[in-house]
Amino acid sequence: xxxxPFEYAAPTALADAVALLASRAGEAKAIAGGxxxxxxxxxxxxxxxxxxDLRKVPDLDRITVSRDDVRLGxxxxxxxxxxxxxxxxxxxxxxxxxxxVAHYQVRNxxxxxxxxxxxxxxxxxxxxxxxxxAEIAVTGSAGARVIPAADFFLGPLMTALVxxxxxxxxxxxxxxxxxxxxxxxFARRRGDFAMAGAALFYDQDDSGKAKNAHVGVIGVSDRPQxxxxxxxxxxxxxxxxxxxxxxxxxxxxxxxxxxxxHASAAYRRALVGTMVERALQSACA
Amino acid sequence: MSVRxxxxxxxxxxxxxxxxxxxxxxxxxxxLTGTHLGCEHGICGACTVIVDGAAVRSCLMLAVQxxxxxxxxxxxxxxxDALTPLxxxxxxxxxxxxxxxxxxxxxxxxxxLSEEPDADADRVREVLSGNLCRCTGYVSxxxxxxxxxxxxxxxxxxxx
Numbered sequence: 001x002x003x004x005p006f007e008y009a010a011p012t013a014l015a016d017a018v019a020l021l022a023s024r025a026g027e028a029k030a031i032a033g034g035x036x037x038x039x040x041x042x043x044x045x046x047x048x049x050x051x052x053d054l055r056k057v058p059d060l061d062r063i064t065v066s067r068d069d070v071r072l073g074x075x076x077x078x079x080x081x082x083x084x085x086x087x088x089x090x091x092x093x094x095x096x097x098x099x100x101v102a103h104y105q106v107r108n109x110x111x112x113x114x115x116x117x118x119x120x121x122x123x124x125x126x127x128x129x130x131x132x133x134a135e136i137a138v139t140g141s142a143g144a145r146v147i148p149a150a151d152f153f154l155g156p157l158m159t160a161l162v163x164x165x166x167x168x169x170x171x172x173x174x175x176x177x178x179x180x181x182x183x184x185x186f187a188r189r190r191g192d193f194a195m196a197g198a199a200l201f202y203d204q205d206d207s208g209k210a211k212n213a214h215v216g217v218i219g220v221s222d223r224p225q226x227x228x229x230x231x232x233x234x235x236x237x238x239x240x241x242x243x244x245x246x247x248x249x250x251x252x253x254x255x256x257x258x259x260x261x262h263a264s265a266a267y268r269r270a271l272v273g274t275m276v277e278r279a280l281q282s283a284c285a
Numbered sequence: 286m287s288v289r290x291x292x293x294x295x296x297x298x299x300x301x302x303x304x305x306x307x308x309x310x311x312x313x314x315x316x317l318t319g320t321h322l323g324c325e326h327g328i329c330g331a332c333t334v335i336v337d338g339a340a341v342r343s344c345l346m347l348a349v350q351x352x353x354x355x356x357x358x359x360x361x362x363x364x365x366d367a368l369t370p371l372x373x374x375x376x377x378x379x380x381x382x383x384x385x386x387x388x389x390x391x392x393x394x395x396x397x398l399s400e401e402p403d404a405d406a407d408r409v410r411e412v413l414s415g416n417l418c419r420c421t422g423y424v425s426x427x428x429x430x431x432x433x434x435x436x437x438x439x440x441x442x443x444x445x
Contacts, residue, residue, distance in 0.1 A: 002309075003304040005303075008286065008303030008347065010352075034345050034347070034350070038344075038346075038347075039326040042325055042326045043326065051303065051347075053350060079339070104397070104411075104412045104414075105330060105342045105393065106327065106342065106345075106415065108339035108340060109341055
């Protein structure tokens with residue numbers, strides 16, 4: 001359908017954007033690239049009375065790599081991540097995951113902040129945030145705060161943001177160069193929403209055993225989740241064929257997907273096991 | 286709201302509701318109906334236009350967001366009545382039947398080849414995966430885009 005009526009503002013300062021959101025008691029929405037929000041409006045699933053466009057707010061589009069972390073401003077687009085040569089070594093898991101986001105035209109407009117705020121259970125960026133224990137820096141009329149990714153995603157399309165809060169940046173912990181990682185996602189076409197996906201990494205101790213394993217999955221629950229059972233299989237073991245087999249089984253056993261029009265629960269259960277298996281195989285390769 | 290932007294090299298001023306999409310603005314206010322509406326929710330790619338050099342889904346952009354931008358539609362890709370190399374290649378390879386997806390295919394391919402004239406078949410398919418076609422089965426479209434690469438490598442530029 002055509003979009004419902006709304007007012008529109010494009011403030012030039014973050015504080016003004018917050019004030020505008022606060023002025024409508026939850027009836028205003030921030031818009032970044034619009035690649036998730038505008039379809040919601042087209043389906044009349046949302047009808048905010050005011051859209052606050054962030055495109056003129058400065059300093060939200062930086063990619064900053066330091067010794068301590070990788071910071072992505074909320075307005076960083078998928079194409080910006082794709083084009084950033086430093087990220088290939090500074091955060092290869094992020095780069096690999098983002099390569100699966102959407103399609104060419106959407107990648108020119110869609111943003112990191114938009115994806116996090118939208119919180120689709122099958123989206124890659126929320127999956128990376130949870131897997132990597134990212135911190136999400138936001139600001140609202142109550143001031144600035146930092147929300148750990150584990151506390152940020154509350155359910156399908158639901159986050160811990162209050163209505164006047166705007167995401168400013170996401171901070172991913174620094175990536176050690178010898179880390180093992182893998183990303184696997186299955187969708188009918190690359191760029192479609194994942195039916196299931198796995199993002200994982202682990203480090204190794206001196207005897208080659210895995211430690212610090214982080215295994216996150218998307219598409220199999222109402223939000224991205226880490227699989228503690230799979231991490232427990234990996235930690236303290238050499239990641240060989242046997243370990244991978246156990247990890248695959250643990251992954252399938254530990255998720256509780258529902259049936260929907262795209263896949264049955266049983267299919268997703270099996271699929272997530274395969275995604276974990278393949279991600280581990282690529283991590284060891 | 287008043288919006289001023291450049292379309293196919295010409296500055297335009299329009300008075301629009303904030304909820305008017307760029308696609309509807311182009312089609313109804315500017316009578317540039319080459320940009321097509323297939324799904325109006327960002328899936329089919331028939332509405333693709335080029336904004337500040339990047340291919341975008343114009344059904345997902347508000348006209349008010351185009352204020353100050355340079356927009357190129359399928360109409361703006363030819364200088365005159367002659368076919369551009371990309372258009373000629375589509376004709377040669379029978380890359381259209383009903384033609385509904387074609388403007389989106391052409392603008393997307395033009396944006397791609399302008400940036401990546403060496404794109405291989407896999408890359409062309411990957412990029413065009415955001416554009417749906419019900420008629421052709423895609424093979425002829427991919428062939429047409431690949432065949433047009435030579436023109437982009439020689440730095441033949443159209444209006445975009």
